Amino acid sequence: MAKIKIVRIIARLNIGGPAINASILSSSLDRELFQTKVIYGSLADGEGGLEHLMRAEGVDMELVPELGREISPVDDFKAFWKIFRILLREKPDIVHTHTAKAGTLGRMAAILAGSRVKIHTFHGNVFKHYFGRLKTAIFIFIERFLGLFTTKVVTVSARQKEELVKEFRIIPGPKCVVIPLGIDFSRLNTAQVRDGGLKKELGLQGAELLVGIMGRLVPIKNHRMFFEAASRIRQARPDIKAKYAVIGGGELEAELKNAVASLGLEKEVYFLGWREDLGNIYRGLDVVALTSLNEGTPLALIEAMAMGKAIIATDVGGVSDIVENGKTGILVAKGDVDAFSESLIRILSDKPLREKLGQAALAASKKFDKENLVKVMEKLYKECVN
Secondary structure, three states: OOEEEEEEEEEEOEOHHHHHHHHHHHHHHHOOOOEEEEEEEEEOOOOEOOOHHHOOOOOEEOOOOOOOOOHHHHOOOOOHHHHHHHHHHHHHOOOEEEEEHHHHHHHEEEEEEOOOOOEEEOOOOOOOOOOHHHHHHHHHHHHHHOOOOOOEEEHHHHHHHHHHHOOOOOOOOHHHOOOHHHOHHHHOOOOOOOOHHHHHHHHHOOOOOOEEEEEOHHHHHOHHHHHHHHHHHHOOOOOOOOEEEEEOOOOHHHHHHHHHHHOOOOOEEEEEOOOOHHHHHHHHEEEEEEOOOOOOOHHHHHHHHHHEEEEEEEEOOHHHEEEOOOOOOOOOOOHHHHHHHEEEEHHOOOHHHHHHHHHHHHHHHHHEHHHHHHHHHHHHHHHOOO
């Protein structure tokens, strides 16, 4: 029996949910049944990458440098043409695209190349809080057009499916399937993970609490709300000895450091950049925060749950599909600094509550094991080909 040949296309293998999802699928599918090739683009400045991890797993990869994050008519045309030629050469049974740029160029190339099965995963969407009204309308039109030629659209949460099917009318319901993210829990609990390592690194004392926020330093993540909450907590509750760790990098790093300085928080906030020792990072945090304006399914929250951490997050995108408000974390409305500050004070000042939330989160994280993701995706691939 011939293997099912898959070409997976993603704009860039930066540290984050989409790239980790693509990495797990590319390296963990049954290699007796599936053959995978990954086409990927260049990283943006300040981004950490996962390319080395995929190569270590023996994944067949091909770089298209022009396939990056930013929109560029010249580079985008070059990327489209290169992808088209690769698809003609590889003749895949399935073209599976991830992220908006790769989804557009990859599916257009697949249509022109005559690829029969075209699957696209929406890890989030760019229809809220990314662009102005006109540009957003153009992107919606493009996605609706591509949806006519797409075999299946995958969303990573039920909330996201509802947005694509009902709110934005991108794809009809029968074409859309929900497949939650999966993570490799083993990489978070390695022998090198040690309690207290991060706090010792930062020079924190035993009674000091550490709140962490993970992700790219870009506008959609709304880090300013995180810093504003830290400032309010210091003023309202000086008895709470809390520090704040920012894990990640990106275009707003210098601007956000200036914002921290303007709030007088230089001694409370640590910018750690991109880190590979995620187990040590999570183990050292008392609370994991998310302040985004829009999300698909944030991988950082699933990882925090798997490490038994208390969570506070804005209720956007697919967040409520993984975090149950009041049980496995605390959710507040996006942009609501008052509610975020008050809820974070409540978590920081109540150790039994932190432990209760963390234990419930750990139990709920089991459904996000990577084996579930791989099993469901293999079934979808077989159905589409047959």
